[in-house]
Amino acid sequence: MFELYGTTSPARRVQCEITVPDLSWFFWLFVIAQFFIPLYQKQMLALRRNRAFRGIEQRRKTRLISMIHRQETMSFLGFPIARYIDIEDSEQVLRAVRLTPEDMPIDFLIHTPGGLVLAAEQIAFALKRHKGKVTVFVPHYAMSGGALLAISADELVMDPNAVLGPVDPQLGNAQAAFPAASIMKALAQPNPNRDDQTLILGDVAEKALRQVKATVKRLLLEHYSEADAERIATKLSSGEWTHDYALDVAGLRELGIKVTEDIPLEVYELMDLFPQTNQRRPSVEFIPLPYTAPPPAVRPRGDRSSG
Numbered sequence: 001m002f003e004l005y006g007t008t009s010p011a012r013r014v015q016c017e018i019t020v021p022d023l024s025w026f027f028w029l030f031v032i033a034q035f036f037i038p039l040y041q042k043q044m045l046a047l048r049r050n051r052a053f054r055g056i057e058q059r060r061k062t063r064l065i066s067m068i069h070r071q072e073t074m075s076f077l078g079f080p081i082a083r084y085i086d087i088e089d090s091e092q093v094l095r096a097v098r099l100t101p102e103d104m105p106i107d108f109l110i111h112t113p114g115g116l117v118l119a120a121e122q123i124a125f126a127l128k129r130h131k132g133k134v135t136v137f138v139p140h141y142a143m144s145g146g147a148l149l150a151i152s153a154d155e156l157v158m159d160p161n162a163v164l165g166p167v168d169p170q171l172g173n174a175q176a177a178f179p180a181a182s183i184m185k186a187l188a189q190p191n192p193n194r195d196d197q198t199l200i201l202g203d204v205a206e207k208a209l210r211q212v213k214a215t216v217k218r219l220l221l222e223h224y225s226e227a228d229a230e231r232i233a234t235k236l237s238s239g240e241w242t243h244d245y246a247l248d249v250a251g252l253r254e255l256g257i258k259v260t261e262d263i264p265l266e267v268y269e270l271m272d273l274f275p276q277t278n279q280r281r282p283s284v285e286f287i288p289l290p291y292t293a294p295p296p297a298v299r300p301r302g303d304r305s306s307g
Contacts, residue, residue: 045273052270056107059266062135063100065093066109067123067149068274085115085145090122097126105133108153109267111274114144117169117212124152124219137267138162144170144243147236152219157260163246167216168239169208171201180205181239213237228256 057064069083100106108127114120127134127149136153138146143165150156150164158164170177183205187198216233224232232255252259 049270049273052266052273056264056266056270060105060107060264062105062107063096064107064109065096066270066274067093067112068109068271069112069115070274083112085112085119085123087116087119089115090119093123094126097130100130100132102131105135106130107135107137108149109137109139109270110142110146110149111138111140111271112142112146114146114165117145117148120145120148121215124148124215127152128219128222137263138164139263139267139271141165141246147247148216148219151216151232151236151257154223155260156258157263158249158252159263160249160261163248164252165247166239166241166243166245167212167236168241168243169205169212169237170243171205171208179239179243180208184209209237209239223258224256232256 053064053066056062067085067089069085097106106127133154134152135155135157136142136150138150138156138158139162140159141163142150143163144167147164148167169180171180171183172178183202187194187202187205213233216237217229220229220232235255247255249259249261
């Protein structure tokens with residue numbers, strides 16, 4: 001409230017009242033929007049994924065299953081957590097296979113750094129037992145346990161730049177893991193002062209190497225000869241390479257593994273719907289549009305500068 005005094009009579013005063021609007025509701029609207037907008041975006045992304053899944057399934061007449069492991073970021077402290085193949089993954093994939101008619105083909109999209117041998121073996125043999133054709137798509141990478149899943153397929157389809165990794169077992173815990181092959185090599189060195197724990201670790205390493213090799217061979221025998229399955233299984237599981245060694249399409253073909261490179265465009269579009277969590281500045285940026293090659297330059301008539 002304020003008072004306005006007239007110029008003709010000091011005694012007269014006109015009281016005027018101005019109502020100031022309450023803008024606090026803008027603040028609460030903003031707070032509510034910050035809560036609901038991410039939920040809305042998540043629901044819209046899920047709908048887009050479902051449409052993409054349906055589109056691929058209807059076009060290829062298959063059941064599509066994806067196993068995509070991104071590096072997740074916790075919202076509270078912001079530290080990264082690496083995702084990997086675990087028992088929950090195997091439970092979900094086995095359920096998807098169980099819900100699929102026996103004669104229906106399965107497309108399996110893999111993007112993973114690997115994980116538990118037990119979980120990977122469960123998935124691999126579930127796919128192997130399925131009577132319909134199983135096609136595995138690897139648009140970027142499938143390391144370790146992911147490679148075990150890839151070789152279980154009736155058809156392996158990779159991007160020309162995608163890679164698989166060796167499947168040699170790793171022993172240890174979350175703080176430190178060592179290749180079983182390296183443990184065996186270290187134990188081969190003469191040392192009379194080894195403790196019991198080291199000797200036990202060596203025994204476990206020998207068993208792990210034997211078991212993984214046998215698993216790989218069983219997965220390969222359906223589409224490869226006995227000799228080829230033995231040779232490929234030995235190469236992949238014996239620890240000849242480091243565990244993060246990249247086996248590209250050419251390297252896999254050298255080993256004798258059958259690979260094709262015609263990944264459908266819809267698979268790449270589906271991968272775009274599983275983005276990395278966006279809580280930090282991306283380290284790679286580009287304009288996400290396909291470019292066409294520029295037309296060849298046309299030399300003006302009468303130009304004899306070249307020739």
